[in-house]
Amino acid sequence: MNDVALKPRVGAVRYLNTKPLVHGLDSASTPFTLSFDYPAHLADQLSLGLLDVALIPSIEYFLGDRYRIITDACIGCLGPVWSVKIFFRTPPQQVKTLALDEGSRTSAALAKILLAEKIGVRPDLQALPLGSDMRDCEANAILLIGDRAIHPPAIDAVEVWDLGETWVEWTGLPFVFAMWVARPAISTEVIAKSLMEARDGGMENLEMIAEREAAKYQLTTSECFHYFHDNLHFTLGPQEKEGLMRYYHYAVQLGLAPSGRTPIYDDCKIAR
Numbered sequence: 065m066n067d068v069a070l071k072p073r074v075g076a077v078r079y080l081n082t083k084p085l086v087h088g089l090d091s092a093s094t095p096f097t098l099s100f101d102y103p104a105h106l107a108d109q110l111s112l113g114l115l116d117v118a119l120i121p122s123i124e125y126f127l128g129d130r131y132r133i134i135t136d137a138c139i140g141c142l143g144p145v146w147s148v149k150i151f152f153r154t155p156p157q158q159v160k161t162l163a164l165d166e167g168s169r170t171s172a173a174l175a176k177i178l179l180a181e182k183i184g185v186r187p188d189l190q191a192l193p194l195g196s197d198m199r200d201c202e203a204n205a206i207l208l209i210g211d212r213a214i215h216p217p218a219i220d221a222v223e224v225w226d227l228g229e230t231w232v233e234w235t236g237l238p239f240v241f242a243m244w245v246a247r248p249a250i251s252t253e254v255i256a257k258s259l260m261e262a263r264d265g266g267m268e269n270l271e272m273i274a275e276r277e278a279a280k281y282q283l284t285t286s287e288c289f290h291y292f293h294d295n296l297h298f299t300l301g302p303q304e305k306e307g308l309m310r311y312y313h314y315a316v317q318l319g320l321a322p323s324g325r326t327p328i329y330d331d332c333k334i335a336r
């Protein structure tokens with residue numbers, strides 16, 4: 065029998081932000097098959113049962129059925145995140161139309177929350193398809209995430225919000241964009257251990273990963289290292305969990321998630 069067919073299927077985000085989380089997972093001894101995709105697609109694949117575990121947008125955790133958070137590895141931030149931005153063509157208070165990056169689910173909801181709750185603006189929404197050029201989009205404001213937010217084409221923005229920075233300044237809490245989530249009834253002890261070791265190894269090798277990846281993303285090694293080290297945050301601790309619940313609270317308030325969900329964190333001995 066084909067060994068690959070027996071391995072659990074794990075899906076990770078295809079952006080630069082995930083490189084430290086998947087450090088060393090390309091070896092034959094990795095106890096699962098690993099595929100890469102946009103965050104929104106990973107959420108859809110997990111809910112369809114095409115993946116067993118995936119690094120899904122945090123908002124999707126609250127939309128899923130009996131999902132479990134299986135590790136304390138995540139994509140988060142404690143301040144400016146650099147790769148999640150709204151570009152405003154009009155002053156934020158005057159925004160009538162907002163285009164949302166189709167790769168995103170968490171930041172799409174976060175953009176709606178920040179506009180509605182912070183400044184009372186509820187724009188009409190449109191999709192910004194993956195691969196499309198933001199210059200062809202006529203919306204008053206555009207949300208971009210991931211690699212394309214790092215090098216956006218020059219548009220006539222009058223203001224830019226870094227959504228990590230805006231959230232942290234507003235709430236005083238960290239923000240959690242994505243975490244490793246399993247469908248119910250999937251045995252994940254071995255997977256979780258491997259994912260946490262990968263993250264820990266990634267943290268110890270940030271410089272090496274930055275050196276390897278920077279040029280592929282038209283960055284200098286030091287810009288790439290700074291992104292990994294100072295913008296992104298890869299641990300889901302008590303403060304991050306509080307940030308996640310605050311975000312969930314606002315999402316429920318705006319009708320973006322069902323009420324009454326309590327996160328299930330797998331075995332505390334594993335997810336420290």
Ligand SMILES: C=C(O[C@@H]1C=C(C(=O)O)C=C[C@H]1O)C(=O)O
Nearest residue numbers: 103121147168169170171210241
């Ligand atoms: C920091 C980021 O976090 C992400 C944003 C996500 C979202 O908005 O749904 C999901 C996963 C992460 O890739 C980023 O993409 O730049």
